[in-house]
Amino acid sequence: MRPDPQTLIPPRVVIPPVAVALIAEPLAWGILAWPGVLDGAAWYGRSGLLVAVHLITVGTLMMAIVGLGWQLVPVVTAQPPPPGWTRLAAVCDALILSGGAGLMLGLGWPQALGLLGALGAAGLIFGLCLRAAGVLWALSRAKGRRVTRLWLLFAELSGLAGLTLGALLYGGRAGLWFVLPPMVGIAHHAALLLLGWVGGWMLGLGGLLLPMFSLSAEPRPWPWALAATAWFVGLALGVPAVWAIGAALAALTLLLSLSRRARRGVDPGVWGAALGLVALLGLAGVSLGWGPRPEAVALALGLWALPFLRGVALKILPFLLEVHLFVGQLQRAPTAKALTGERLPRLSMALSILAGLGVSLVLLGAPVAVGRIGAVLGLLGAALHIVLLTRAAARGWLAVVKRRALPGLEAT
Amino acid sequence: MTLVHTLSERLSALLAPPPSPAIYALAGAEGALLDKLRDVIDPEVGLDIVSMGLIRSVTFRDAVAVVQMTFTTEGCPAAFDLYEDVKEAIVSVGFTPQVEVVFDPPWSPEHIAPEARAGL
Numbered sequence: 274m275r276p277d278p279q280t281l282i283p284p285r286v287v288i289p290p291v292a293v294a295l296i297a298e299p300l301a302w303g304i305l306a307w308p309g310v311l312d313g314a315a316w317y318g319r320s321g322l323l324v325a326v327h328l329i330t331v332g333t334l335m336m337a338i339v340g341l342g343w344q345l346v347p348v349v350t351a352q353p354p355p356p357g358w359t360r361l362a363a364v365c366d367a368l369i370l371s372g373g374a375g376l377m378l379g380l381g382w383p384q385a386l387g388l389l390g391a392l393g394a395a396g397l398i399f400g401l402c403l404r405a406a407g408v409l410w411a412l413s414r415a416k417g418r419r420v421t422r423l424w425l426l427f428a429e430l431s432g433l434a435g436l437t438l439g440a441l442l443y444g445g446r447a448g449l450w451f452v453l454p455p456m457v458g459i460a461h462h463a464a465l466l467l468l469g470w471v472g473g474w475m476l477g478l479g480g481l482l483l484p485m486f487s488l489s490a491e492p493r494p495w496p497w498a499l500a501a502t503a504w505f506v507g508l509a510l511g512v513p514a515v516w517a518i519g520a521a522l523a524a525l526t527l528l529l530s531l532s533r534r535a536r537r538g539v540d541p542g543v544w545g546a547a548l549g550l551v552a553l554l555g556l557a558g559v560s561l562g563w564g565p566r567p568e569a570v571a572l573a574l575g576l577w578a579l580p581f582l583r584g585v586a587l588k589i590l591p592f593l594l595e596v597h598l599f600v601g602q603l604q605r606a607p608t609a610k611a612l613t614g615e616r617l618p619r620l621s622m623a624l625s626i627l628a629g630l631g632v633s634l635v636l637l638g639a640p641v642a643v644g645r646i647g648a649v650l651g652l653l654g655a656a657l658h659i660v661l662l663t664r665a666a667a668r669g670w671l672a673v674v675k676r677r678a679l680p681g682l683e684a685t
Numbered sequence: 686m687t688l689v690h691t692l693s694e695r696l697s698a699l700l701a702p703p704p705s706p707a708i709y710a711l712a713g714a715e716g717a718l719l720d721k722l723r724d725v726i727d728p729e730v731g732l733d734i735v736s737m738g739l740i741r742s743v744t745f746r747d748a749v750a751v752v753q754m755t756f757t758t759e760g761c762p763a764a765f766d767l768y769e770d771v772k773e774a775i776v777s778v779g780f781t782p783q784v785e786v787v788f789d790p791p792w793s794p795e796h797i798a799p800e801a802r803a804g805l
Binding site for chain 1: 728729730731756757758759760761762763764765766767768769784785786793794797802805
C-alpha cells in the first residue's frame with residue numbers, strides 16, 4: 274500500500290473557516306472590552322454580550338472545528354476522505370460562513386436586521402447538518418481509533434440537538450412560541466453545543482493531536498471511553514454530576530498521557546492546552562459542588578475552551594501551513610517551530626490564559642475593570658496569534674521562493 | 686523474597702513496552718541505504734525518519750531495494766510527501782524503489798531511537 278495524496282485536503286476549504294475563527298476572536302474580545310458590555314446583572318439578551326459570546330462560540334470555536342475538521346476527519350478515520358469530501362466541504366463552508374455572518378448581524382441589530390439573522394441562523398444550521406451527515410458517513414467508513422470516533426459521534430449528535438434548540442430559541446426571541454422557559458432553553462442550548470459539540474470535538478481531536486505533537490502515547494482507551502460516555506450521558510440526561518465525572522476523567526487521562534511525552538521542552542501549545550485541561554478539571558469540581566450555574570459557561574469558554582483551542586492551534590496550524598507550502602519538497606522545509614519562532618507563541622498563549630482569567634474573575638465578584646483588562650489582553654493575544662501565523666506563512670513562502678531561485682540550497 | 690522477586694520481574698516484563706520494531710543501524714549495502722534514508726526529515730519533529738523509528742526493514746532483491754516503513758499516524762497529511770522522499774532517496778543511490786507502508790504494530794514514541802529521544 275502507499276499513502277493517498279488526497280489525505281492532504283485542499284487549503285481552499287480548510288482556510289476560510291479557520292481564517293474567520295482567527296478574526297472572530299479579537300473582535301469578540303474587543304466587544305467585551307467596550308464600556309458597558311461586561312457591566313450589570315442582565316447578562317443574557319444584551320446585544321453586545323450576546324454577539325461577543327456568539328463570536329467566540331460560533332465565530333471562533335465552531336469555525337476552527339469546521340475548518341480543521343475537513344483536514345482531520347481523514348486522520349481520525351485513518352482512511353482517505355470519502356468521495357466528494359472537498360465538494361461537500363466547499364458547500365458547507367459557504368452555508369456556514371454566510372449563515373454565521375447573518376446570525377451575528379441579526380443578534381447585534383435585532384430590530385433592523387432580524388430577518389437577516391433568521392435567514393443566517395437557518396443557513397448556518399443547514400450547513401452544519403449537512404456537514405454532520407458527511408462526518409457521520411466518514412466515521413462509518415473508519416477503521417481503528419474507536420474511542421476518538423466515539424467522541425466525534427456523540428459530539429455530532431449533541432450538536433444536532435443543540436442546533437434544534439438554538440433554532441427554537443431564536444424563534445422564541447423573535448416572539449414565536451417556545452416550549453421551554455427561555456433560561457432553561459439557553460442552558461441546554463449552551464450545554465449541548467458548547468460542551469457537547471465543541472467539547473466533544475476539542476477533546477476527541479485534542480486527544481489525538483496533542484499526544485501526536487508532544488510525542489506521547491495516546492490516552493488509555495478505557496478511561497478515555499469512560500470519560501466520553503460519562504461526558505455525553507451527563508449532558509443528554511441533564512445531570513451535571515455525571516458530566517463532571519466525565520470531564521474530570523477526560524482531563525486527568527489526557528494530562529497523564531501528556532505527562533509522559535518524549536518532547537520535554539516547554540512548548541507553549543502543549544502547556545496552554547494542558548492549562549486548559551486543568552481549568553476543565555476545576556470546572557468539573559465547580560459543577561460537582563454547586564450544580565449547573567450560568568457562570569460555568571463563561572468559565573468554560575474563557576479558561577478551558579479558548580486556551581485549549583489556542584494550544585492545539587499553535588501546533589496544528591503551523592504544521593499544516595508547512596505541509597501545504599512545501600508540498601512536493603517537504604524535505605527542504607524549515608521546521609514548524611522555525612516558521613513560528615518561540616517568543617510570539619509563548620506570549621500569545623500567556624495572553625489567552627490571562628484574558629480568560631480576567632473575564633472569569635468578574636463572574637466571581639471582581640470589579641468589571643478586571644474583566645475589561647482581561648478582554649484587552651485577549652484582544653492582544655488573539656491579534657498576536659494572527660501576526661505569528663501571518664509571519665510564519667511569509668517566512669515559509671520566502672523559503673519556497675528562495676528554494677526555487679537557488680536549487681540545492683538548504684532552507685533550514 | 687524469591688517469590689516477590691519473581692513476581693516483580695514478571696510484572697515488569699508484562700508492563701514493559703514491547704521491543705521496537707524499528708531498525709536504526711545495519712551493515713553493508715543495507716546500512717549505506719539506511720544512512721541515505723537519514724536525509725529524509727520528519728517535518729514537524731525535525732528528526733530523520735530512521736531515528737524517528739519509521740523504518741522497519743531494508744532488503745535487496747537484485748536491483749530493487751525493498752523498504753518497509755510506517756508513519757507516526759495513519760492518514761497523516763505529510764505521509765505522501767515522506768513516502769515520495771523515501772523513494773527518491775532510494776533512486777539517488779541507484780536502486781529501484783519498492784516502499785511498503787505498514788501499520789502493524791502502530792508507531793509509538795517508544796520507537797524513537799534512545800539517543801534521539803535524549804535530544805528532544
